[in-house]
Amino acid sequence: MTDQIKAEKTEASEKVDGVVVGESRPAIPGMDQEGEKLSPDLATDDTIRARRSANAGSDSQVMHSRAERPWSFDVADFSLPTGREEEWRFSPVKQLQRVFEDVASEDREGDPAAEYTLDVPEGWDAGTLADGQEPRDTVLRPADRAAVVGSANAGPARYVRIPENAERREPVTVRIAGRDAERRSNSHLVIEAGANSHTTVVIEHTGSSLHNGNVETLVREGATLTLISLQRWDEDAVHVGQHDAEVGKDASYKHIAVTLGGRIVRLNSNVRYADEGGSAQMFGLYYADSGQHLEHRSFVDHNAPRNTSNVLYKGALQGEGARTVWVGDVLIQKEAEGTDSYEKNQNLVLTDGARADSVPNLEIETGVIEGAGHASTTGQMDDEHLWYLMARGIPEKQARRLVVRGFLNEIVQQIRVPELEESLMEAFEAELALSDN
Amino acid sequence: MSTLEIKDLHVSVILDDENTKPILKGVNLTINSGEIHAIMGPNGSGKSTLASTVAGHPKYQVDSGEILLDGEDVTAMSVDERARAGLFLAMQYPVEIPGVTMSNFLRSAKTAIDGEAPALRTWTKDVKNAMGELKIDPDFVSRNVNEGFSGGEKKRHEILQLELLRPKFAILDETDSGLDIDALQVVSEGVNRAHQGNEMGVMLITHYTRILRYIKPDFVHVFVDGKVADQGGAELADRLEEEGYVNYLKGAAA
Numbered sequence: 001m002t003d004q005i006k007a008e009k010t011e012a013s014e015k016v017d018g019v020v021v022g023e024s025r026p027a028i029p030g031m032d033q034e035g036e037k038l039s040p041d042l043a044t045d046d047t048i049r050a051r052r053s054a055n056a057g058s059d060s061q062v063m064h065s066r067a068e069r070p071w072s073f074d075v076a077d078f079s080l081p082t083g084r085e086e087e088w089r090f091s092p093v094k095q096l097q098r099v100f101e102d103v104a105s106e107d108r109e110g111d112p113a114a115e116y117t118l119d120v121p122e123g124w125d126a127g128t129l130a131d132g133q134e135p136r137d138t139v140l141r142p143a144d145r146a147a148v149v150g151s152a153n154a155g156p157a158r159y160v161r162i163p164e165n166a167e168r169r170e171p172v173t174v175r176i177a178g179r180d181a182e183r184r185s186n187s188h189l190v191i192e193a194g195a196n197s198h199t200t201v202v203i204e205h206t207g208s209s210l211h212n213g214n215v216e217t218l219v220r221e222g223a224t225l226t227l228i229s230l231q232r233w234d235e236d237a238v239h240v241g242q243h244d245a246e247v248g249k250d251a252s253y254k255h256i257a258v259t260l261g262g263r264i265v266r267l268n269s270n271v272r273y274a275d276e277g278g279s280a281q282m283f284g285l286y287y288a289d290s291g292q293h294l295e296h297r298s299f300v301d302h303n304a305p306r307n308t309s310n311v312l313y314k315g316a317l318q319g320e321g322a323r324t325v326w327v328g329d330v331l332i333q334k335e336a337e338g339t340d341s342y343e344k345n346q347n348l349v350l351t352d353g354a355r356a357d358s359v360p361n362l363e364i365e366t367g368v369i370e371g372a373g374h375a376s377t378t379g380q381m382d383d384e385h386l387w388y389l390m391a392r393g394i395p396e397k398q399a400r401r402l403v404v405r406g407f408l409n410e411i412v413q414q415i416r417v418p419e420l421e422e423s424l425m426e427a428f429e430a431e432l433a434l435s436d437n
Numbered sequence: 438m439s440t441l442e443i444k445d446l447h448v449s450v451i452l453d454d455e456n457t458k459p460i461l462k463g464v465n466l467t468i469n470s471g472e473i474h475a476i477m478g479p480n481g482s483g484k485s486t487l488a489s490t491v492a493g494h495p496k497y498q499v500d501s502g503e504i505l506l507d508g509e510d511v512t513a514m515s516v517d518e519r520a521r522a523g524l525f526l527a528m529q530y531p532v533e534i535p536g537v538t539m540s541n542f543l544r545s546a547k548t549a550i551d552g553e554a555p556a557l558r559t560w561t562k563d564v565k566n567a568m569g570e571l572k573i574d575p576d577f578v579s580r581n582v583n584e585g586f587s588g589g590e591k592k593r594h595e596i597l598q599l600e601l602l603r604p605k606f607a608i609l610d611e612t613d614s615g616l617d618i619d620a621l622q623v624v625s626e627g628v629n630r631a632h633q634g635n636e637m638g639v640m641l642i643t644h645y646t647r648i649l650r651y652i653k654p655d656f657v658h659v660f661v662d663g664k665v666a667d668q669g670g671a672e673l674a675d676r677l678e679e680e681g682y683v684n685y686l687k688g689a690a691a
Contacts, residue, residue, distance in 0.1 A: 383495070384532045388582075391492055391528075392546035392598060393520035402545065406536030406581070413536065413581075 066299065066331045066363055071141035075102050075152050078145040087144055090325040090357050091266055092293055098184060099212050099240045102149050106183040114185035114209050117175040120160060121168065128156035129190055136190050140216035140244040143268065147242035150212035154188035157216070160201065162225075164194035171200040171228070171417050178209025181236040187213040193225040195248075200226040200417060206261075208234040217245035219253045221275070226254040228415060232427070233261035235292075242268045247307070249275035256414055257296060257313075259286040260427055264293045271309065272301040280309045284326070285411035287431050288354065290319030298343070299329040302336035308370075311343035314411055316404075317354035318435040327359045332372060340370035347378040348407055350435045381407075404437050439507050439523065439605045441468045441491075441638060446502035448483075448490045457498060460486040462663035464502070466640075468606060473632065473639040475649060475674060478660030479682040484642045485529060487660075488610040491640075492526035493519050506606070521550055523605030527595040527612050534582040539594070540564075542582045543601060550602050567600045570630070572623050588615040596627035606638040607631065613648035625651030646678040661685045 069087075072078065080100055081088040093100075106113045120126040129136040136157045142148035160172065178185060191201055203215065211233075219225045231239060239262050247253045259265050271280040286294040300309040315324045326345045347356035360374035381403050389399035408428050412421050448461035460483045468474050476484050490497045491504055493516040504511040506522055514522060534542070543564060548554045555563075568575060571593045583591050592612055599607055609628065613621055629652060631637050641652060649671070657674045659667040659682070666685050667673065 382532075385534050387494060387516065388528070388532050388534065389537075389542070389545075390516040391520055391526055392542075392602065393517050393549035394545050395517050395549065396515070398545065398549070399517070402537050402541070403534065406534055409536030410581070 066329045066361070067301070067333065069143060071143045072148060073137065073142060073151060075148050078142075078148050081145050087297075090327070091295060092264060095264060096146070096238065096240065096266070098210050099238055100145050100149060101184070102152065103184055104153050105155070105185045105187075106180075111179065112185075113179060113183040114187065114207070114211065115175075115177045115179065116158060116187075117173075117177075118158065118160065119173045119175075121172065124163060124166070124172075125159070125161040127159050129159045130156055135192055135218055136188070136216065138216075139218055139246045140188075140214055140242065142214070143242060143270075146212060146240035146266070147214055147268070150186050150214045150241070151188060153186040153212070154214065155186070157188035157190045159190045159192070161192045162194050162197045162199050162201075162223075164196060164220075166194065166197040166199060168199045171202045171420070173202045173204060175204050175206070176211070176213065178205070178207035178211055178233065178237055181208040181234070181238075182210070184210045184212065187211070189213070189215045190218075191215065191225070191227065192218045193220055193223040193251075195220040196222040198224045200228065202228045202230065202417070202420065204230045204232065205237075205239065206232050206234075208237040209239075211237065211239045211241070213239065213241040215241065215243040217243070217253070217255075219245060219247045219251040219278075221248040222250050223248065224252040226256065226416070228256045228258070228417075228420070229267070230424075231257070231259035231262055231265050231267075233265070235261060235263060237262040237265075239265045239267070241266075242270070244270045245272075245280070247271060247273050247278035247280050250277035252279045252281075254281040254414065255283070256411065257284040257286075258411070258424060259284075259294050259296070260424075260431070262292065262294070264295075266293075266295040266297075268297045268299070270299040270301070273304040273307045275304060276306040278304075278307040280307070281414075282309070282311045282313075283411050283414050284313035284315075285408060286313075286315045286324055287408075287428065288315065288317045288319075288322040288324045289431070289434065290321050290353075293323045293325075295325035297325075297327045297329075300331070300341060300343070302330070302332040302339045302341060305336055306338035307336070308340040309343075310341070312411070313345045314407060315345075315347045315356060316350060316408065316431075317347065317356055318350040318431070320353035322351075322354040324355075325357045327357075327361070328374070329361045330363065330372065330374070332362075332364045332366060332369060334365040337366055337368040338370060339366075339372065342371065342373045344375040346376070346407070348381065348404065349379060350404075350437055401437065404432065438636075439470045439638065440505075441524075441606045441640075442503070442505040443467070443487075443491070444503040444505070446487075446490070446504065447500040448486055449498050449500055450486065451496055451498055459500070460497075460663055461490070464664055466658065466665065468638045468640060470605065470636045470638050471632070472656065473641060473652060473654045475654035475657045476640060476642045476660055477644070477646075477657060477674065477677060478666075479686060480644065482660040483663040484660050485610050486663075488526055488608045488640070488642055491519075491608055492516065492524060517549065520602075520604075521552075525599055525602060525604035525607045527592075527599055527607060527609045529610040529612075529614065531583050531591045531595055533584045533586075535584060537582050538579055539582055540578040543578075543598070546598065547601060563601065567597055571597055571600075571627055573597060589617065589620040592616060592624055593620065593627075596624050596631075600627055600631050603631070603635050604637065606640065608640040608642065610642050611644065612641075613643055613645065621648060622651060628652055646674045649674050659685060
């Protein structure tokens with residue numbers, strides 16, 4: 001790391017958007033609640049308290065804004081989570097202690113904690129970026145303890161640069177195969193989609209590890225990038241990660257997180273914009289069995305005018321103790337006029353004994369927008385769907401099968417890589433068979 | 438030759454776990470194969486309740502009376518059994534089903550109705566032809582059921598299913614509402630094809646007489662306050678066109 005960059009980072013870690021985030025910060029403003037509400041009247045939970053922001057105008061009632069969430073490259077700025085913090089309150093923090101530790105990957109001679117395979121077409125740049133070497137660390141801002149220790153201990157980041165104007169139908173795949181559920185692996189991936197390129201990148205996680213993986217994505221002007229992150233871990237894996245992307249002018253970014261495996265998976269997927277005319281789609285699909293904790297958090301920061309975003313996360317749960325969490329934040333900043341945004345989470349609870357938490361948060365600082373909405377449903381199958389299919393003669397059992405598969409398929413369809421779609425639907429069939437669906 | 442008989446039918450809508458509200462108060466109606474019956478009436482008179490009850494929507498509860506298809510008790514059948522017995526409801530508000538493609542859905546429905554999978558080659562051709570006649574873009578087969586369809590597109594897809602599934606009796610629940618004149622014509626032609634090709638009986642529920650210019654009814658029944666207040670031939674529709682329902686409503690209130 002050069003001194004200059006280091007200096008900038010230190011500066012950044014002390015104050016973010018006017019809020020002190022360094023060691024001296026007073027009890028971290030905004031850290032005790034994440035559930036941003038448009039009006040204090042909507043606050044029904046005693047953890048949600050209105051406060052007057054120090055940097056807001058005297059007549060504006062500003063609550064803990066998502067924009068005030070601290071971020072830092074300095075591990076010391078994030079103490080060990082206790083589970084009482086808003087962003088950790090749904091997570092099994094005791095079981096996550098080992099991925100909070102400020103330690104290097106437990107690689108051994110000829111035996112890395114996780115093995116990486118990059119299938120990159122000829123003529124593309126694929127290499128590594130040292131700590132602080134741009135574009136590394138220009139987009140991803142570690143926003144919690146897990147992300148900051150991942151960032152600090154990843155070593156050289158793996159870097160894929162898609163050339164400008166490149167068009168490619170077949171996906172580029174990055175394989176991360178964990179070798180040991182007891183060994184820590186830290187990883188930082190940087191993906192840069194050059195201007196006007198059109199590609200799909202798949203990150204596939206398999207095997208087992210205590211994995212701390214950050215992904216930093218730059219979608220340059222006019223580019224279209226689909227980034228698919230597959231969590232197909234063995235059942236004893238633990239995975240925490242932060243995926244940050246910046247969407248350029250007139251660029252399109254689609255992030256799809258599919259989580260099937262792992263004992264604990266907790267992914268933060270964040271998006272912001274470099275300019276106008278960008279589009280971000282964030283999809284997620286998770287299937288939790290007994291004993292699994294699958295947590296997905298998304299944050300769309302409309303920090304610039306005239307961009308769109310659409311967030312849809314869907315989950316299925318089955319078995320005693322199956323646990324999922326979705327927290328979706330959308331922030332439409334004052335300058336983000338003309339924003340069009342929507343977010344939705346749907347959970348299908350297939351058996352008793354499972355628990356899904358779903359928290360959509362929408363924060364709007366300007367009224368000059370095209371649209372903003374959010375929705376969340378958790379429960380069983382929609383009776384109107386069954387009614388429609390049965391009214392066409394399809395027997396109830398088969399109608400249920402169709403509706404459940406359709407529920408999952410709505411996200412799988414977004415992948416547009418036929419072999420991958422097929423392989424995932426097969427995996428879901430195996431899951432559904434367990435609960436006789 | 439088939440017959441759909443509705444005898445002194447009383448139906449309530451289920452509002453919640455404890456409350457119901459009576460809607461149909463003694464409906465009598467008999468439809469034979471090949472006949473077209475228009476059911477007309479003001480909003481809230483129970484027309485759509487009749488349609489949904491015959492098809493078996495769980496929100497409606499039959500309090501008394503009978504629905505018989507060739508003498509068989511329809512109310513004892515499940516929703517899918519009714520469809521397989523030859524009843525078809527073209528819905529007023531078809532739902533979107535995420536992730537289930539039209540092609541998968543149509544094939545599943547056809548297989549269920551016929552009791553065997555359709556021969557792949559002729560089936561694909563039949564679907565393509567039927568879509569062409571209804572001016573539906575061929576790409577729609579790979580889209581999800583009703584997802585992102587406009588109101589008119591949804592109605593055309595209801596008629597597509599009607600043509601492919603070849604029921605004995607079709608109940609069209611305000612299929613004409615929200616259609617522009619071109620779409621109305623295309624949809625009406627589809628109904629007429631199914632009617633002629635298949636000796637299908639039709640219960641055509643509508644608020645307006647507009648669709649009756651394209652689908653000629655043999656009988657017209659006027660529904661007021663949950664029962665048939667008047668009936669006659671096609672000329673009754675002409676009279677309603679001029680006078681509206683106001684005379685019947687006075688009668689009901691008196």
